Amino acid sequence: MVWLFLKATNDSAAGLAVISLWSFVGLCFFVTSLFAMLFSATDLPALHLLPVSEDVIFRWELQKFFRRSALPGLLDQITGFGGLAWYLHFSLPQWALAMAFAVLSWATLMSLTALCAARLPNLPYQAIGFSVIMAAVAAFYAQKIVGPVFMRLFDAAAPELNHILPTGWVPSLFQCAVLEGNRLAILLIVPVALILFALKNSLDLLKVRPKFQEFAPLEPASPVPKLVQKAVARAGVAAEPEGASLADIEEVIRSRRFLARVPSAGWLEKQAWRCLSAREKALAEFAFPSGFRMTKAWVIIFRNFSIMTVLGFAAGMANLTLERCIFVAGLVITLLHGLLQILTNGAGLRAIFCSGVNIPLYAPYSIGFRELSRTLFKVSAIQFPLYLAIVMAGTQLAGLFVGLNVADGVSIGFRIGSLIFAGRFIVTTMAFSSHTNDSSRFHARTLGLIAIMLGCVFLFLGLGAVSVLCVDIATPAVAWICWFAAIIDAYAFFRIYGWFYDRNYFDLMNVPRQ
Amino acid sequence: MKVELRGVRKSYKAVRALDDVSIQFEAGQIVCLLGPNGAGKTTLLRCLAGIAAPDQGDVFFDNEKFRRDRLDLRSHIYFMPDFPFLFWEHSVARNIAIILRLYGADGEGAENRVFELLRDFDMLALALRPVFTLSRGQIYKAGLTAMLAADRDIWLFDEPFASGMDPQGIDAFKRHAREAIRRGRTIIYSTQILDVAERFSERICLIHEGKIRAYDTMEKLRSRAQDKDNVLEEMFRALREENL
Known part of the structure; x- marks a missing residue:
């Protein structure tokens, strides 16, 4: 990858940006993996039955993480920096420096993983990682058509990427120390050192987080533990009132208050309820048992977007690079936040470990694939105009840097927004598929399903990439045709999977990976 | 059936x-x-x-x-695995409400049915507690209450x-199972x-x-x-x- 980008751009910053981005994706998956290993590994219940301390179990799980995830990460860094050194015909001392920086980059990555897991546990790491991968796959798949435009954009944004992404700080230092680059980047040594020094503290924090607990009955009179209160507060549901008597509880049940739905606080939530049929309301309640969270989230998204715009333009008066950095960071944050908001699947699709297998929560109940998907789609559709507005505004801002006119910016923004919305079909299908064994057996129909699924996803990404990025190459008509075909493809993907699902062609359960 | x-x-x-x-x-x-x-x-x-x-x-x-x-x-059909599939962060009563609505069994009289069942299973005092504060047996009873109230x-x-x-x-x-058999x-x-x-x-x-x-x-x-x-x-x- 590094080699390919260097060859295409002839710019070492672009090569280093590939390493930064790759490490960033790695960071997202490492944090997810570390969490899974420390807090939800399926061997934890068994390990806790052993006569060993929690510290020992923590160390074992950490070692397991290290063996499975961290060492391949080191190999990635060595390969990335090695590729750069090879392409740039480094001398022996430069090679040694490149390898030293590869190790430093890996150490920073590991420390960052622990830091993120300890301090920022609630970020959607997996979704962020997959988003970047999806974008990369789309670009790779359509490289013949969109390659030149993509490379130009990537090359222009490479230095900013290396400065913004924490995983790009060591590559920036490498550029400063070994290659030609901004000498001020040497200052990045401070945050890198801080990240490395934070490792021990991060691990200590992770060690004291609550881990696996055997179910223990609580005395009815005992106060609700803090952990529970937090979870309940997060779920937005009223916990048991202090000292609720049996008479109070009887009143809640007899008066049918327990059947009352979570009240819709905001305007968007109210509109969403209005759009749903009675059955869809029951399904929406199952998928989002804590109620919808739309209005507040979109206020935050628009607030962040406004702050980013004002800050970006203000910074632009002093420094153009800083302006770009703010716009890139701001757009990434707001667009990802919006993306998560419209593509969320709720709690109903999560899996429960039961008798040695993972079974999706919805599976034992009378819930159909089509009807639940339709409900999720409607919930997304309510928020789509807001996401479209953000995407179109973002495209206009990005257009300022790449020289797009307003009309092109509007049409590209519309295509991006609507393609992401069409991606709802794929995201929903993948969410259903993630806890089934639809791809685990070598039946002809399983292989057929996998082939169809992969084909449809790649076709969607390819057509989408062409319709969005090919302004220089294809005519607007071709772009719109590709856009339309991508939407049809996403819908076809959804329907084909549903066909297999409805005919019981696979189990609604899978064996956990560990 | x-x-x-x-x-x-x-x-x-x-x-x-x-x-x-x-x-x-x-x-x-x-x-x-x-x-x-x-x-x-x-x-x-x-x-x-x-x-x-x-x-x-x-x-x-x-x-x-x-x-x-x-x-x-x-x-x-209502299937109850060996561990009930409930929303752990929500109360027993809320879980029952969600399930009843899913099966269209939340009409008139549901409140009395749920009340009687909660009382029969000694779950009334725990009805407003989040599921994950309960013991395994209590969680099963919570799931069972929802199932019996839905009455498939x-x-x-x-x-x-x-x-x-x-x-x-x-x-x-x-007792409830035997009564249910009499209802077919x-x-x-x-x-x-x-x-x-x-x-x-x-x-x-x-x-x-x-x-x-x-x-x-x-x-x-x-x-x-x-x-x-x-x-x-x-x-x-x-x-x-x-x-x-």
């Missing part, structure tokens, strides 16, 4: 969990699926619930072929007597406890290595057995000797 499996086969890699199973469960009876560990009891229940997909053969409800998109059929035609249970319920809960469960419900459950199987069930379905080895009423099984006082023990002994 009549339940039928016709030539159902189901394998997990090299293990054949169900081997050409054909069986019919008539409405209005309690059927016990009995068998050693790994016999295929849970797989059979999962096939009936639509969670496991048979490799071959089909499941029929009232002679209608079961498919996952046949929600009209699925709405008659076919009740499927995986190991209800190994759920951690206290004797009061087990007694209440048996069908109850199919799995267990390893022979005493329970003998006293609580109208029919016993003995499964071994994915095959149905016996399916009859206790009386008929007894009439065929040599040791009339320990019919099920004798059958288990025979299966074990077969394997040795």
Whole structure:
């Protein structure tokens, strides 16, 4: 990858940006993996039955993480920096420096993983990682058509990427120390050192987080533990009132208050309820048992977007690079936040470990694939105009840097927004598929399903990439045709999977990976 | 509602969990699926619930072929795994409300039904507590309350007597199950406890290595057995000797 980008751009910053981005994706998956290993590994219940301390179990799980995830990460860094050194015909001392920086980059990555897991546990790491991968796959798949435009954009944004992404700080230092680059980047040594020094503290924090607990009955009179209160507060549901008597509880049940739905606080939530049929309301309640969270989230998204715009333009008066950095960071944050908001699947699709297998929560109940998907789609559709507005505004801002006119910016923004919305079909299908064994057996129909699924996803990404990025190459008509075909493809993907699902062609359960 | 499996086969890699199973469960009876560990009891229940997909053969409800998109059929079935599928961060009452609405059973009178059930299972005091503050037995009772309140035609249970319920809960469960049978419900459950199987069930379905080895009423099984006082023990002994 590094080699390919260097060859295409002839710019070492672009090569280093590939390493930064790759490490960033790695960071997202490492944090997810570390969490899974420390807090939800399926061997934890068994390990806790052993006569060993929690510290020992923590160390074992950490070692397991290290063996499975961290060492391949080191190999990635060595390969990335090695590729750069090879392409740039480094001398022996430069090679040694490149390898030293590869190790430093890996150490920073590991420390960052622990830091993120300890301090920022609630970020959607997996979704962020997959988003970047999806974008990369789309670009790779359509490289013949969109390659030149993509490379130009990537090359222009490479230095900013290396400065913004924490995983790009060591590559920036490498550029400063070994290659030609901004000498001020040497200052990045401070945050890198801080990240490395934070490792021990991060691990200590992770060690004291609550881990696996055997179910223990609580005395009815005992106060609700803090952990529970937090979870309940997060779920937005009223916990048991202090000292609720049996008479109070009887009143809640007899008066049918327990059947009352979570009240819709905001305007968007109210509109969403209005759009749903009675059955869809029951399904929406199952998928989002804590109620919808739309209005507040979109206020935050628009607030962040406004702050980013004002800050970006203000910074632009002093420094153009800083302006770009703010716009890139701001757009990434707001667009990802919006993306998560419209593509969320709720709690109903999560899996429960039961008798040695993972079974999706919805599976034992009378819930159909089509009807639940339709409900999720409607919930997304309510928020789509807001996401479209953000995407179109973002495209206009990005257009300022790449020289797009307003009309092109509007049409590209519309295509991006609507393609992401069409991606709802794929995201929903993948969410259903993630806890089934639809791809685990070598039946002809399983292989057929996998082939169809992969084909449809790649076709969607390819057509989408062409319709969005090919302004220089294809005519607007071709772009719109590709856009339309991508939407049809996403819908076809959804329907084909549903066909297999409805005919019981696979189990609604899978064996956990560990 | 009549339940039928016709030539159902189901394998997990090299293990054949169900081997050409054909069986019919008539409405209005309690059927016990009995068998050693790994016999295929849970797989059979999962096939009936639509969670496991048979490799071959089909499941029929009232002679209608079961498919996952046949929600009209699925709405008659309620499957209770050995650990109830609930929203842990929400209260027992909220979980019951969500499930009742899902089955359209939240109409007039639901409140009284839920109240009585919560009281019967000693869950009233815990009704407003989040599920994950409860013990295993209490969580099972919470799931059971939702299931009984929804009152579907076919009740499927995986190991209800190994759920951690206290004797009061087990007694209440048996009482409600017997009442349900009188209303024409069908109850199919799995267990390893022979005493329970003998006293609580109208029919016993003995499964071994994915095959149905016996399916009859206790009386008929007894009439065929040599040791009339320990019919099920004798059958288990025979299966074990077969394997040795």
